[in-house]
Amino acid sequence: MQFILNNxxxxxxxxxxxxxxxxxxxxxxxxxxxxxxxxxxxxxINSITIDNTEILYEQSQKPHAHFQCNICKNIIDIDLDSNLYGISEIENHKVEKVNINLRGVCNECLKSKK
Ligand SMILES: [Zn+2]
Ligand SMILES: [Zn+2]
Structure with missing residues (x-):
C-alpha cells in the first residue's frame, strides 16, 4: 500500500x-x-487496463482518462470532463467500471519529431 502511495x-x-x-x-x-x-x-486503489495485456494500478483519485502514446508508450493522466464518470446505469445496463482510454502521440514526442 505504502508503495502505491509513494510511487x-x-x-x-x-x-x-x-x-x-x-x-x-x-x-x-x-x-x-x-x-x-x-x-x-x-x-x-484503481486498476486500469490500457491495452488488455496488463493490469496497472494507481492511487485512487478523481476519475480521469488515460492517454497512451504510441511512440514512447507513456501513460498520461488526462482530466476529462465527462458525465460518464460516476454513472451507474446506461440504457438499463448496470455500469460497474468506467475506463476511458485515448491513444495517439504525446506532446513530448510531437515536439521531438519536429
Ligand atoms: Zn510519447
Ligand atoms: Zn491514471
Whole structure:
C-alpha cells in the first residue's frame, strides 16, 4: 500500500514486484498480485487496463482518462470532463467500471519529431 502511495502512477504487478523484492526478499509475485487485487476490489486503489495485456494500478483519485502514446508508450493522466464518470446505469445496463482510454502521440514526442 505504502508503495502505491509513494510511487508513480500506473504500476504493473511486475514492476511493483521487481522494486519490492529488494526490500522484502521473501515476497512472492502471487502475494503482490493478490494484495493489489484486494485493494482494487475495496476501491482503495484503481486498476486500469490500457491495452488488455496488463493490469496497472494507481492511487485512487478523481476519475480521469488515460492517454497512451504510441511512440514512447507513456501513460498520461488526462482530466476529462465527462458525465460518464460516476454513472451507474446506461440504457438499463448496470455500469460497474468506467475506463476511458485515448491513444495517439504525446506532446513530448510531437515536439521531438519536429
Ligand atoms: Zn510519447
Ligand atoms: Zn491514471
Amino acid at each position: 508513480e502512477h500506473h504500476s504493473s504487478v511486475d514492476s511493483i514486484y521487481q522494486k519490492l523484492i529488494h526490500e522484502i526478499p521473501t515476497l512472492s509475485k502471487t502475494t503482490v498480485y493478490n494484495t493489489l487485487a484486494l485493494f482494487a476490489e475495496k476501491k482503495i
